[in-house]
Amino acid sequence: MWLIGDVELIQQKGRIGFFHYGPRMWMIGGIGPLKALQNSAQRDDIIQRILSEYPVVSFAKDGTLYRLRLNPATPIDSCEYDSPPDHLLGRGRLDAQDHPVLYCAQDIEGCVHECRVTVEDELYIATLHPARPLKLLDLTELLLEEDTTEFESLDLAVHMLFYAPEHSYPISRAIAIAAMKSGFDGVVYPSYSSQVRSGLMPAETVGYGISIRRAARYIPRLTGHAKTGVYPNVALFGRPVRDGIVEIACINRLILHKASYDIRFGPVISH
Template identity: 55%
Template sequence: MIDYLGRFSERIAGRFSGRKFTPIACSACFSDEGLRLDAEKTGIDVPRPCPNCTKTGFKKLSRDALELLTHRFFVWGSLQKVLFGAAPLIQFNEHQATSIDVAPWLANDVKLLERLLGIGFFYYGPRLWMIGEVEPLKALQKKGKQQSIIERILAEYPARILKPNDQFYRIRVNPSVPDDPQQYDSPPPQFAGHGRLDSAGNPILYGSSDLEVCVHECRVTAEDDIYVASLIPSRELRLLDLSALLKEEDGTEFESLDMSIHMLFLAGKHSYKIARAIADAARNAGFDGLIYPSYFSLLRLGQMPFQTVYGISHRRIPALQDHEQAKAIPNLALFGRPVQNGTVQVTCIDKLILSAVRYQFHFGPTGA
């Protein structure tokens, strides 16, 4: 899969470094409303007529911007999620003629993109690792094979030290006594087993250094009274870091432990049983908790999941691994009741007021 998003981010910077901006279309060129709105967001103001439709007063798009728009609408916009992983249903390139079914309101736009970019659209047959055919991940779903993979996780993922000056946050919604530090410890027993990593008898204090992620993780509403506690460890805590990108040199995505954990934490509630087994094993191995990637990492950063170049995951390409690592916003999961036992201190409690909510979105084709 061609990474038009990555190519655009590098090449569009040219317009800010003295390179001449050459428009080839504008937002008014499009009939589909979603595509037109996305073009308006992507384009820039240029005070001259559009070279394609001759209209003035609309955002202009260069070839780079048009490639980005096309990728975002047709490829990202056709992304199909499965139990583990996801893959786009539509792709495009310069070598194939268009063979997809197109809605009548989109037909003229497809012809325009074919002409301006010299491309064709086709249904994409992804490599099967993209939809969960990853051997360690499949083994984690089988009771008889799960333990051996968990042992690999404990051995291959790095340990990190959370130091006494490493502050993080915990959100509480409608606490009974907002200024009581104990209200910001792990949930009481009657609420055990509702989170990704906790289970009955194994409570977990969830937190993050990213306050916006905390707010989103707690599914707050405008009617809630929201409070945020600032916390620091009282001593060094040893955590298993599952947010790390493993730089595996051997094998492919099909054998990748890194891809297995990446997919596990981007999956929904059906993955919780596996994640809890990993947490239990880490607790038994003497860790104080876990660092794990937030389920909302990509949404928080506005990134497309499971990006590839010709079917190879960006996580496997050395030049892109730092960028991929930065997509994982780390959450904390501390075992037991660390506030009660003094392992963690609450240094401050504030009321949090939602003053505005903004949505960023883009569009995709229907029927994909």
């Protein structure tokens, strides 16, 4: 309200008009598949689409994953780097009470972001290698959907789901359990900290919208642009360290040497 006088003066002197241009509703979650995922009666149909439309990738035996632990009781014990014990299950994005998940990343910085470490923590990191090729569902891939608008896009729905906080966990857990039952060893999914790591917060509407995705069918380099800022995490189902699905190559102490922040200011809105 305190801008009304300024707006009227600019309109008068500049002979121009102002009008409110609100967001297209898909930008704030008005996407059909995302709404269906929030409806327990419709959720399974969308999950089956996710399982069939997202690509299957094979994580090779020579691939590397990292698992970070904060203040482990016995840092040298390999069990410390497996999925959390039963009494801690059901707190994460993909694990449930009867569905343990080993969360790891393909880069060390990703582990640090996900674990929200402080300088007071004692940090230990395990380097993991698969004992065999792993069958993973890649939820970070760009779906090139034909004749689809932003309001109907499964691709945008899944990305928004994984950028949402804890209220989205029941949905992402349901996807993980369905993937496990379908024979996957785990999933590759967008890190919740992707936007703050890349600085793309909020995400640009052109790159995040459907226009770049459509153009990527004809200009392959645009696929990379549309995926800019998506940092992948890997979640492996069960207890892969105990079961020999992944092997620990080494364990190291991790010391935070320096942290830096890129900060900007925003308005204070009083309700």
